[in-house]
Amino acid sequence: MSLDAEKLEIVKLTAPVLKEHSTEIGKHFYELLFARVPELRNVFNQTNQKRGLQQEALVYSVYAAGENIDSLENIEQLVERIAEKHVSLGVKPEQYPIVGEALIQAVEDILGESATDEVIEAWRAAYDYIANLFIEIEQKKYHEREQQEGGWTGFREFIVTEKIQETDDVVSFCLKPKDGKPIAPHKAGQYLTIKANIEGEPFTHMRQYSLSGPSGKGFYKISVKREKGNGNVPDGIVSNYLHDRVTEGDTLEFSVPAGDFIITSEKEPIVLLSGGIGLTPVVSMLDTIAEKAPDRPVTFIHATQNSSAHAMKEHIERMVAEHSNISSFVCYESPSEEDRLSQNYDREGYVDLQWLQSILSCGNEADFYCCGPAPFMKAVDQGLKEWGVSSAKRHYELFNPVSILKEA
Ligand SMILES: Cc1cc2nc3c(=O)[nH]c(=O)nc-3n(C[C@H](O)[C@H](O)[C@H](O)COP(=O)(O)OP(=O)(O)OC[C@H]3O[C@@H](n4cnc5c(N)ncnc54)[C@H](O)[C@@H]3O)c2cc1C
Numbered sequence: 001m002s003l004d005a006e007k008l009e010i011v012k013l014t015a016p017v018l019k020e021h022s023t024e025i026g027k028h029f030y031e032l033l034f035a036r037v038p039e040l041r042n043v044f045n046q047t048n049q050k051r052g053l054q055q056e057a058l059v060y061s062v063y064a065a066g067e068n069i070d071s072l073e074n075i076e077q078l079v080e081r082i083a084e085k086h087v088s089l090g091v092k093p094e095q096y097p098i099v100g101e102a103l104i105q106a107v108e109d110i111l112g113e114s115a116t117d118e119v120i121e122a123w124r125a126a127y128d129y130i131a132n133l134f135i136e137i138e139q140k141k142y143h144e145r146e147q148q149e150g151g152w153t154g155f156r157e158f159i160v161t162e163k164i165q166e167t168d169d170v171v172s173f174c175l176k177p178k179d180g181k182p183i184a185p186h187k188a189g190q191y192l193t194i195k196a197n198i199e200g201e202p203f204t205h206m207r208q209y210s211l212s213g214p215s216g217k218g219f220y221k222i223s224v225k226r227e228k229g230n231g232n233v234p235d236g237i238v239s240n241y242l243h244d245r246v247t248e249g250d251t252l253e254f255s256v257p258a259g260d261f262i263i264t265s266e267k268e269p270i271v272l273l274s275g276g277i278g279l280t281p282v283v284s285m286l287d288t289i290a291e292k293a294p295d296r297p298v299t300f301i302h303a304t305q306n307s308s309a310h311a312m313k314e315h316i317e318r319m320v321a322e323h324s325n326i327s328s329f330v331c332y333e334s335p336s337e338e339d340r341l342s343q344n345y346d347r348e349g350y351v352d353l354q355w356l357q358s359i360l361s362c363g364n365e366a367d368f369y370c371c372g373p374a375p376f377m378k379a380v381d382q383g384l385k386e387w388g389v390s391s392a393k394r395h396y397e398l399f400n401p402v403s404i405l406k407e408a
């Protein structure tokens with residue numbers, strides 16, 4: 001399938017206009033979508049909807065694809081990330097036309113007269129083109145995952161075999177398949193998607209949790225931070241459910257490991273940088289390197305509030321003690337009195353380029369894998385760019401929809 005030259009030109013010319021209105025179009029698109037297909041509320045994150053996060057992400061990426069319609073390789077990474085997410089959620093080919101109709105209708109309604117028939121027709125064709133690309137990539141992924149040893153499609157039941165309190169706010173869950181059969185190994189950095197059926201909730205809730213343990217051991221491990229609300233903001237739905245209501249022996253449903261935040265190089269020194277609960281995918285990377293590449297130099301840098309919020313501290317210390325290729329640095333934003341007395345951290349405040357340059361003997365030649373909250377990622381990204389680390393060597397995972405990347 002291809003787009004004719006005239007439509008291609010219209011799409012490229014109008015993409016910036018549509019992008020400018022992506023927030024309004026996104027909001028209206030989801031209103032239309034949920035009015036037409038209410039059961040899709042079980043699939044889309046309803047908290048992201050309330051916060052307006054996902055609304056922008058999907059629409060924004062359609063326009064980004066429109067801008068690059070004749071050179072989609074420019075947004076290959078974005079396409080890969082979205083396709084992995086879709087596969088983890090079980091998005092089906094037949095849902096694309098439904099989403100497309102609502103999207104085009106939203107463009108027509110919001111742009112009014114400036115959306116001429118030619119513009120609408122061009123975007124309809126562009127959407128079909130992009131949708132076909134996603135469908136093709138996603139079908140291939142579904143097939144691969146089903147075929148792989150221990151793989152599956154859809155959601156599979158797992159028993160919580162162990163619930164470990166890591167800190168006041170972080171709990172880990174070890175998960176074994178209820179059917180007792182093998183489970184697909186994950187690539188370090190990937191996540192599981194949970195489909196949570198919570199009593200009293202009108203919808204099912206899907207959330208991603210990075211695998212925080214080693215691969216190929218016959219069980220999965222995830223570590224979940226409790227997302228607290230405040231007076232005006234409700235508590236996070238799934239994290240609080242997992243903390244308060246799920247106990248050892250309970251059954252949870254997950255799709256097969258997915259995600260494109262994975263180690264892609266083999267020999268270069270590697271720097272694993274995390275903030276807060278962002279440590280989960282990089283701990284799995286650390287465990288994997290320790291086991292599979294014991295000669296590869298790896299630096300583990302973790303930033304968090306202080307020792308009371310420092311999850312998996314003992315595990316990292318043990319890894320450093322047992323493996324000569326691993327070194328670790330800790331940055332506490334506000335150390336406690338006890339932390340100050342024991343000097344159990346390397347830096348107070350925030351991670352910045354000057355500090356990174358002072359501790360990284362490998363210089364900027366390393367591969368950097370980073371995961372943390374938006375302000376942390378913004379600071380790290382700016383610093384690494386300034387240091388001349390090429391984009392191919394900067395790898396990021398975000399626990400929010402991709403539109404956040406615009407700000408991070
Ligand atoms: C690839 C990926 C990997 C991830 N890995 C991990 C991991 O390893 N560990 C982990 O703990 N998390 C991880 N996450 C985050 C996780 O998926 C959830 O987003 C997180 O647990 C919060 O979900 P929740 O249902 O508890 O909160 P939600 O109900 O989704 O709420 C999210 C936040 O919004 C606030 N909120 C609720 N309603 C509103 C409102 N109306 N207005 C404003 N704010 C509101 C809540 O208080 C909360 O802080 C990952 C996310 C992704 C995308």
Ligand code: HEM
Pocket residue numbers: 040043044045046048049054057058059061062081082085086089091092095096097099127130131134206400401402
């Ligand atoms: C060409 C069409 C589409 C594009 C460009 C697109 C784009 C995106 C983007 C950018 C994200 C955010 C990814 C992230 O968080 O990392 C996303 C997530 C998602 N997409 Fe799509 N998407 C498309 C079609 C669909 C279809 C057909 C469905 C089916 C119902 C779907 C369902 C979802 C869901 C459920 C999420 C997770 C977000 C949430 O739960 O709020 N998407 N998509």
